[in-house]
Amino acid sequence: MMRRKFIKGSAILGTSLATGSLVLTNSGIMSSNSARKVLQILNADRVNVGTLPVLRAFAGDHRDYVSPFVLFDEFGPVEVNAGSDPLRVDAHPHAGVSPTTYFLAGTGHHKDSLDYDIQIGKGDFMMFKSGRGAIHMEESGQKLYEEGGAYHGFQIWLNTPAKYKFDAPATSVDNEENMALLEGDKFTVKIVLGELEGLKSDIQTHSPAFYYHIKMEEEGRLTIPVPSDYNAFVYSINGNVELTDQKKLSAKQIALFERGKHHIELYAHERSEMLLLGGQPLNEPVFSYGPFVMNNEEQIHQCIANYNKGLMGDPSKVN
Secondary structure (H helix, E strand, C coil), X not given: CEEEECCCCCCECCCCCCCCCEECCCCCCEECCCECCEEEEEECEEEEECCEEEEEEEECCCHHHHCCEEEEEEEEEEEECCCCCCCEEEEEEEECXXXXXXXXXXXXXXXXXXXXXXXXXXXXXXXXXXXXXXXXXXXXXXHHHHHXXXXXXXXXXXXXXXXXXXXXXXXXXXXXXXXXXXXXXXXXXXXXXXEXXXXXXXXXXXXXXXXXXXXXXXXXXXXXXXXXXXXXXXXXXXXXEECHHHCXXXXXXXXXXXXXXXXXXXXXXCCEEEEEEEECCCCCCCEEEXXXXXXXXXXXXXXXXXXXXXXXXXXXXXX
């Protein structure tokens, strides 16, 4: 993993704050003309996917402010007893979207119609580029079955631009060697996707996107540069984070940011962990039907027909 450390006290990334920035009364945040305002703060909802309980921050809605992403789930943290039945999502198809899975703890098992049968571990990032259609199943992994322990991570769907919707499907798994880590006074930023301060992830996406895993110590302060026309949103895994205009983000909440400004400001009132994601909006129509995410209704009907004809694979060979 590529690393870069900032000297003690250098908690501001990117360009400097505008002249005249000040700390607000009773606040740890900095006020800057280039800082993005919060559009909306949402609570994640509890749902079940297969036998797996998840927290869902969004699914197909709010796309004007989350594109190129279309779904955001956190699974766990849950404690799994050794020898217990796997937490499982049976074989199902996807088309036109790239589900990504990122593990914070435990192991997972992915099997698909592309002949991949993969055990995924802590820190790994898997991307299932479904293209014109493929089938996969997901469950907790063999090591977790044998030893037990924590199971925790994220499945976040990255939408596919129209010109790639019917490409051949592909599966990839990357470990931390293909990511980058930025370390500073009271913070670390793992660059899962995208680029930050000259450090870049090796993982390729169809359109510009970033995916940062951020950890902050108490009283840590961080300003992240973001292109003004990109979407950006932050999800609190744990802790209490302050955003621009003294907005507070608690654990299991997601904040969507307005566009037009160049920075995201974060201040941790306690030790905190979060994901900051975003990218260039696709600005394309979105038609979704379950696991199919396309650009019009006709394409959805084509996906259903292709699945029924077996063109995406045989579910019985994936389970």
